[in-house]
Amino acid sequence: MKAQAERAARFAALGDPQRLRLVxxxxxxxEASISDLSSGAGVxxxxxxxxxxxxxxxxxxxxxxxxxxxxxxxxxxxxxxAEAEFERLKAAWRQRLARLKLLVERE
Amino acid sequence: xxxxxKIEQRVYLAATPERVWRALTDANEFGTWFASELEAPFAxxxxxxxxxxxxxxxxxxxxxxxxxxxxxxxxxxxxxxSLDYSKEPKTTTVFxxxxxxxxxxxxxxxxxxxxxxxxxxxxVFRDNVNGWLEQAASLRKYLESAG
Numbered sequence: 435m436k437a438q439a440e441r442a443a444r445f446a447a448l449g450d451p452q453r454l455r456l457v458x459x460x461x462x463x464x465e466a467s468i469s470d471l472s473s474g475a476g477v478x479x480x481x482x483x484x485x486x487x488x489x490x491x492x493x494x495x496x497x498x499x500x501x502x503x504x505x506x507x508x509x510x511x512x513x514x515x516a517e518a519e520f521e522r523l524k525a526a527w528r529q530r531l532a533r534l535k536l537l538v539e540r541e
Numbered sequence: 542x543x544x545x546x547k548i549e550q551r552v553y554l555a556a557t558p559e560r561v562w563r564a565l566t567d568a569n570e571f572g573t574w575f576a577s578e579l580e581a582p583f584a585x586x587x588x589x590x591x592x593x594x595x596x597x598x599x600x601x602x603x604x605x606x607x608x609x610x611x612x613x614x615x616x617x618x619x620x621x622x623s624l625d626y627s628k629e630p631k632t633t634t635v636f637x638x639x640x641x642x643x644x645x646x647x648x649x650x651x652x653x654x655x656x657x658x659x660x661x662x663x664x665v666f667r668d669n670v671n672g673w674l675e676q677a678a679s680l681r682k683y684l685e686s687a688g
Binding site for chain 2: 535
């Protein structure tokens, strides 16, 4: 299934400590350049670029050109979806509790 | 704890805590409102298998204090056979029953969503929701046929 393949790709993408750190850094900062992401991290720009490409392929981050610099951020659509889905999960609990209410108050 | 780590909902039920406890823990009654089938009754410390729309879920029953508190842990998403669930974090769901007026105030709290990484979260929520919608439809059918 396509959805499962996508999810598997995301897990594979995050199954590396350096990539996970990149995602966390982008979550904190909003956006960052490759220089930002490689400075002080003990990794080369090439390694950071390679990791970002893997994350991009998994739909986790997006890169845009700003002037001559490549700026990276988490995929905003993905995050917006997460928020909406969380609201819907809450609604699912409300539905379940409504059914429970129906059941215990029926007698 | 962030706002996306926890779901908390409270409902007043015009029934005694004992009655609500039965609905939460009796396998048949639970199956009715949760739209699922339990393979064994809940028991503290037991992992109970639940079948729901042909998929199996495992619920770890952490605490049963009748008729006050039920706690379980589970993987909150639809079953994805490509995942190694032994490495996946679980969420914790607490059912808290407090006598209130002539009935029961039930608070349900599910926590631990932050531990499920941001990448997985969208899929987890989407899958859960689709499952619940189908459950709701099957339950409505059951309630209508039961009268």
